[in-house]
Amino acid sequence: MYWRARALQRRRKHDEAMAGYREVLVQYPLSWYALLAHERLEGYGEEEAAAALAAAMEATKPPGSPLAAIPDVLWSNPHFRRGVELVRMGLTASARRELEAVRVDLEADAVDPRVLTWTKVALYEAAGAHDLATHLARGQEPEFGAYWPVGDHRRLWELAHQRGFSSLVEGWSKARSIEPAWVYSIIREESGFNPGIESWANAIGLMQIILPTAKGLAKGTAHAPTAANLRKPEIAIELGTKYLRDLLGRHPVIPLASAGYNAGGGAVAKWRKARGRQPLDEFVERIPYREARGYAKRVTRSVARYRWLHGDGAILDLPLDPPGKP
Secondary structure, three states: OHHHHHHHHHOOOHHHHHHHHHHHHHHOOOOHHHHHHHHHHHOOOHHHHHHHHHHHHHHOOOOOOOOOOOOHHHHOOHHHHHHHHHHHOOOHHHHHHHHHOOOOOOOOOOOOHHHHHHHHHHHHHHOOOHHHHHHHHHOOHHHHOOOOOOHHHHHHHHHHOOOOOHHHHHHHHHHHOOOHHHHHHHHHHHOOOOOOOEOOOOOEOOOOEOHHHHHHHOOOOOOOOOHHHHOOHHHHHHHHHHHHHHHHHHOOOHHHHHHHHHHOHHHHHHHHHHHOOOOHHHHHHOOOOHHHHHHHHHHHHHHHHHHHHHOOOOOOOOOOOOOOOO
16 A cells, blocks of 8 residues: 555655555554655645544544453453452462453453453553563554554554663663663564563563673673573663664664664665665665564564554654665
8 A cells, every 4th residue: 555655756746655655554453654644744744644643543442441341240250350459469370370261251241352362461561571471462563553542543653662671761761861761662573571481582571682692782782692591581681782882873863773672783784875865655665674674664563563552652764765775
């Protein structure tokens, strides 16, 4: 839909192109392509873009909130009641066991299945189990992501975009002069806020740093570049934000710096040397590594979502100028 509108714009069929961009905003809220479409509409004038964004949100008619009330069938379930009490006590592991043991015939009791899912997500967030909340909410993306975060529906978006380890993220973001929304987005993508996770490629911790990279990042710090240290949130975030600061210095737009976090800054430099004169949307679409291409889009859209939900409430500006050669 976005690229069809781009083709129409290049053929100077501007009314049709603008209609296409507006439809992207309606159909794909706060997505990578919505960010691009909004930027293209701004090229026709800020008033045009603002009106299109307002119209897209006005067109949103999300279903009723699954968090409006907890049905009696859940309150009457002993596992659920114990899970709630354990959350209140901060006993997350025990609470998870009880909540996972909840078995309710949702169809027979005419209960929206979203109610149990989102109630668990909210309880995990309350317990500080940001990894469990993220894991469960991520599977609901096709449903909640189809509607702009307006009214009661906004709460689902917030639950799906956790801000775990916030004091560390905010502190190191300030120290590195980078946006906290970007750090949250990288952590959400890399580890889902699970500090003990290790990938098949031996990437470790919240920001999934491999040991060879950690050795370079640890220089000038008091930390030994060990697997055990990378599982410590305070060290993982200190080293990970150092790497992000370096990447943003070399590739000063979030999509490209994010691609560098996934594929390496050297790979992005090579692509810029070859194709640095292409507009940013075309450049990202032609990133030759499928994983890095998808990663750049997902992280950028998450930055936009965090900024919208927890920041200034404005859509992320995404300059589409060619990135140039490094």
